[in-house]
Amino acid sequence: MKKLPNIFYRKNRILLKELVRTDFKLRYQGSTLGYLWAVLKPMMMFAVLYVVFVNFLRIGGDIPHFAVYLLAGIVFWNFFVESTSQGMQAIVIRGDLLRKVNFPKYILVVSSTVSALINFAINLGVVIIFALLNGVVPTWTWLLVPLLILEMYALSLGLAFLFGAINVKFRDISSIWDVLVQAMFYAVPIIYPITMVAEMSGTVAKILLLNPIAQIIQDVRYCLITHEAVTVWSFVGNSFVRLIPIILVVTILMLASMYFRKKSKYFAEEV
Amino acid sequence: MSKEVALRANDLHKRFLLPKDKAAGLKMAILNRFKGIKGYTEQKVLKGISFEVYKGEFLGIIGRNGSGKSTLLKLLAGIYVPEKGSVEVNGTLVSFIELGVGFNPELTGRENVYLSGALLGFSNEEMEEMYEDIVDFAELEPFMAQKLKNYSSGMYVRLAFSIAIRAKGDILILDEVLAVGDAAFQEKCNQYFKSLKGSQTVILVTHNMAAVRNFCTRAMLIDGGEIAGIGKPEKIAEEYLELFKN
Numbered sequence: 268m269k270k271l272p273n274i275f276y277r278k279n280r281i282l283l284k285e286l287v288r289t290d291f292k293l294r295y296q297g298s299t300l301g302y303l304w305a306v307l308k309p310m311m312m313f314a315v316l317y318v319v320f321v322n323f324l325r326i327g328g329d330i331p332h333f334a335v336y337l338l339a340g341i342v343f344w345n346f347f348v349e350s351t352s353q354g355m356q357a358i359v360i361r362g363d364l365l366r367k368v369n370f371p372k373y374i375l376v377v378s379s380t381v382s383a384l385i386n387f388a389i390n391l392g393v394v395i396i397f398a399l400l401n402g403v404v405p406t407w408t409w410l411l412v413p414l415l416i417l418e419m420y421a422l423s424l425g426l427a428f429l430f431g432a433i434n435v436k437f438r439d440i441s442s443i444w445d446v447l448v449q450a451m452f453y454a455v456p457i458i459y460p461i462t463m464v465a466e467m468s469g470t471v472a473k474i475l476l477l478n479p480i481a482q483i484i485q486d487v488r489y490c491l492i493t494h495e496a497v498t499v500w501s502f503v504g505n506s507f508v509r510l511i512p513i514i515l516v517v518t519i520l521m522l523a524s525m526y527f528r529k530k531s532k533y534f535a536e537e538v
Numbered sequence: 539m540s541k542e543v544a545l546r547a548n549d550l551h552k553r554f555l556l557p558k559d560k561a562a563g564l565k566m567a568i569l570n571r572f573k574g575i576k577g578y579t580e581q582k583v584l585k586g587i588s589f590e591v592y593k594g595e596f597l598g599i600i601g602r603n604g605s606g607k608s609t610l611l612k613l614l615a616g617i618y619v620p621e622k623g624s625v626e627v628n629g630t631l632v633s634f635i636e637l638g639v640g641f642n643p644e645l646t647g648r649e650n651v652y653l654s655g656a657l658l659g660f661s662n663e664e665m666e667e668m669y670e671d672i673v674d675f676a677e678l679e680p681f682m683a684q685k686l687k688n689y690s691s692g693m694y695v696r697l698a699f700s701i702a703i704r705a706k707g708d709i710l711i712l713d714e715v716l717a718v719g720d721a722a723f724q725e726k727c728n729q730y731f732k733s734l735k736g737s738q739t740v741i742l743v744t745h746n747m748a749a750v751r752n753f754c755t756r757a758m759l760i761d762g763g764e765i766a767g768i769g770k771p772e773k774i775a776e777e778y779l780e781l782f783k784n
Contacts, residue, residue, distance in 0.1 A: 277661060278659050278660070278661060281656050282656040282657065282659075285656035285657075286653075286656075289642060289645065289649070289653060292645065292649075293642070293644055296644055364640050364657070365617075366617065367617070367636050367639040367640075368617070368633070368639055368657050368658070369617045370657055370659065532619045533619065535612070535617045535618055536618060
């Protein structure tokens with residue numbers, strides 16, 4: 268029983284389920300529209316960006332279904348931001364609990380990322396409905412999307428473990444991350460097509476695409492919406508370099524969980 | 539009473555590094571490092587505690603404020619990691635360092651019972667078995683569908699207390715969790731604790747000498763992070779009171 272904390276261990280799964288359920292119940296507590304906000308929020312953000320970038324700035328005119336293309340990118344990005352920011356706070360906000368009860372700490376981080384994942388699933392449903400309404404024809408590549416979601420989840424969970432553990436001793440990390448996230452939003456081709464960068468400099472475009480988030484978002488767009496979307500697989504020639512995003516995700520998840528496990532013994536004293 | 543060991547503490551040591559005021563902030567931290575000043579003071583809270591608790595025993599741990607009782611309890615519960623030494627537990631251990639930990643005011647009484655159960659490591663089936671019993675003991679059947687924020691403080695502690703004492707663990711660890719609520723409910727709690735003698739392994743930290751004399755089968759006095767005495771509750775309670783005479 269004192270061995271590795273194991274997610275497949277039944278009691279841990281029950282605790283995870285209870286925490287996620289509590290979080291979901293409390294999320295829209297007291298709001299009139301309730302769970303509807305989970306769908307309304309990304310749609311409203313999409314509307315703003317659509318008006319600004321498509322109507323006024325006229326970006327992405329040559330990409331088919333650009334509206335859905337944009338929405339898919341935003342929804343994946345939002346999941347990344349939500350899961351890392353909430354995962355980072357998961358340990359700190361439960362500090363009182365950690366000092367009084369002994370339970371596997373990683374469940375707190377996992378539960379906050381799973382909550383974000385549920386929210387994300389709802390949003391993804393919105394994307395698919397929009398895509399079909401927009402005349403996107405489903406192809407076999409739709410079947411690859413779950414793999415990309417898994418990759419995105421692995422990346423977010425890894426960072427949540429890392430920041431969650433650091434945040435116990437060094438609270439500045441949450442402010443630093445807020446700024447970094449803002450900067451990254453523009454470094455990832457979410458609201459602009461990567462071809463715009465490629466026209467100016469092919470090398471910069473390649474480097475941008477090696478960011479796992481960019482790789483995932485472009486792959487999702489390719490698989491789900493249009494095969495005209497530029498992906499790291501088609502744009503970067505070297506077959507080893509192309510694997511960098513995936514290697515990064517696996518490395519981050521592995522190192523971060525090891526770090527978290529090492530630190531989690533002392534959370535009760537330090538938080 | 540059988541002499542089977544339920545819990546064994548081997549030479550437990552624990553120290554805390556308490557940061558000094560001067561170490562707050564990045565500038566001072568860097569300066570101190572250059573000057574070779576330690577940014578913290580070391581406080582040894584436990585200096586080698588070893589004891590055994592047998593199955594069915596009701597062990598009372600007493601001692602002055604700051605003697606290390608609560609730290610010891612947290613080590614036993616696995617909340618803290620010892621500097622040196624180890625804790626062996628034979629069976630499942632349920633600890634209540636405080637009542638109502640993890641309670642959420644926005645959830646109903648029923649939901650809170652299940653959430654607490656999950657935090658303590660009980661499965662859903664185990665909780666379903668215990669649920670009726672917990673609610674019965676707390677005398678709160680009509681209120682279980684109400685949100686906790688609408689409970690009176692008496693109702694709140696009764697629910698928390700009932701979870702604590704009705705949780706079916708092999709070893710129950712309690713920190714100052716004694717009679718709560720009004721006179722009638724307190725009497726019920728006292729009766730319950732008395733009835734536990736011999737059937738349930740309990741480790742209780744308390745300042746209440748009446749409780750030690752009435753409920754405990756054995757008591758342990760901690761002073762300055764060491765065991766100052768262990769044995770018959772009456773005798774240890776006397777020793778504890780002696781501490782305050784000089």
